[in-house]
Amino acid sequence: MILKDQIPLDEVVSTYQTALERLPSHRARRRRSIVAMVVTCPILIALLIDEPLQYRLVVAGVFAVTIGLLYPWYYRSAVQRNLRRHLVEVNGSEGPFDVNYKIDSERIEVEQSETALLFSWTKLVECNEGENAIDLAFEKGGFVRIAHRAFETDEQRRAFLSLVNSSQTN
Structure with missing residues (x-):
């Protein structure tokens, strides 16, 4: 995804x-x-x-x-x-900033400009769905926030949450 x-x-x-x-x-x-x-x-x-x-x-x-x-x-x-x-x-600007999230069953990669951060689902410690975004907290201070608007559909967002929840139980 x-x-x-x-x-x-x-x-x-x-x-x-x-x-x-x-x-x-x-x-x-x-x-x-x-x-x-x-x-x-x-x-x-x-x-x-x-x-x-x-x-x-x-x-x-x-x-x-x-x-x-x-x-x-x-x-x-x-x-x-x-x-x-x-x-x-x-x-070098006040934004907005383009961010890409590459998500698979093993990790999430967050890419902005020339920088990419990889977070393994095995290091996920907390997932909170808020009104406007999903917050993912990882071990050692890793943190990712994905705004609901990044998802094309509610079904895509639910599939992502299902993936996150299944990774937490494994």
Whole structure:
């Protein structure tokens, strides 16, 4: 089975971000970053304010809570901006990007520009069908997202899912 798709930049960024968020190293980096911000900024504020100790502690506490609530959103949007910038730089355009999927009983090959990635079905750890796409997660961080629009028919999509499910049970 061969599938072809043209993927807009926003979807590529979303796919990369989903793949990153699945990695323990990325989650650990995000946690460390959040903890560093929640601890460091309020301490600096408490040290720099020339007010009584109780006032400084209250202000530091308010800042800690505010940073704890807002920083995860900021971190996620910063990652999106950096991914977008990187993808445009590497690909030389803002897309859409032509992607080909070659699927057989042993593996899936994802080809974009001059790059091809091969993923063996034996290394598949998770398959999730969402509203607009099918996400395939493989061992060691491999990740493939196939938009439903890449399938010519619903029957072709069901045949693909059947192939994936049979490979998971073997």
